[in-house]
Amino acid sequence: MTDYDVLRVFSGPGGGYGNELGVVRDGSTVPERSDRQALAAKLGFSETVFVDDPERGVIDIYTPTLRLPFAGHPCVGTAWLLDVPEIVTPAGVVGARQDGEFSWIEALPEWAPPRTLRQYATAAEVDGLKVPPPGEWIYAWAWEDEAAGRIRARGFPGRDDGIDEDEATGAAALLLTARLGRALNITQGAGSQILTAPQPEGWVEIGGRVFLER
The missing domain is CATH 3.10.310.10 (Diaminopimelate Epimerase; Chain A, domain 1)
Known part of the structure; x- marks a missing residue:
């Protein structure tokens, strides 16, 4: 079974709730898009992230049925997990920062x-x-x-x-x-x-x- 982390992103003030996110830290273990899509469907999270370069923050995002060029909670969660200043998605480069208990990203609406x-x-x-x-x-x-x-x-x-x-x-x-x-x-x-x-x-x-x- 492929190793992956499970994060809760956008948790409430008491630490509960939040949206679960699956993160495969070593994306090279699942190199093919079809296999990534199948794993995302099997895990069943609203999104699953495959990290292709942890130092540069390069990621690939999937729902159970499709690949996304950008998504908010996967970028916020993965930026926190990798502790990087930016996340690189197919849509563009997402700025990232940590501020106390909050993890932030900066993106364009389009x-x-x-x-x-x-x-x-x-x-x-x-x-x-x-x-x-x-x-x-x-x-x-x-x-x-x-x-x-x-x-x-x-x-x-x-x-x-x-x-x-x-x-x-x-x-x-x-x-x-x-x-x-x-x-x-x-x-x-x-x-x-x-x-x-x-x-x-x-x-x-x-x-x-x-x-x-x-």
Whole structure:
């Protein structure tokens, strides 16, 4: 069996919740894309990362059904695990930094996969949503406290791969931050926390807590 680490990315303030991420530190053990896709499907995480160069931070990202050029929580988690100043993805070079309990990356919104950002009137409406049928990737959100930038969100991938709801979605938070043009404090899923902040020239920072699960 291929060795891999399991991280929890975007954990809540008490250290719970977060989105699990599989990381194969030695990507050379699974060199073929088809084998990587098969392993990602077998592991069943929302994303699995294969590290192709740990010193330069070169990674390859897969969901259970497809390869992604960029994704938020895999970049945040892998940057923390490798302790590197940048992550190199097919979409572009992602800046990375550590700041106390938070791991941060900096990326461009156009790197994110398409998401339907659907606003609701209240956080209670978001909490009450049922998983929609497969189709579009929906990021449901509502203001909890607009003045403070606090948002309640849930992510529904809309894929038939066993991932009905994404516990924490950095790419969707990136797109929402770019749309709203302000820093956000997002509570997603059962209790995950994502922080964001717009940067000059269209860049957006995304931050969260990362823990090594096993």
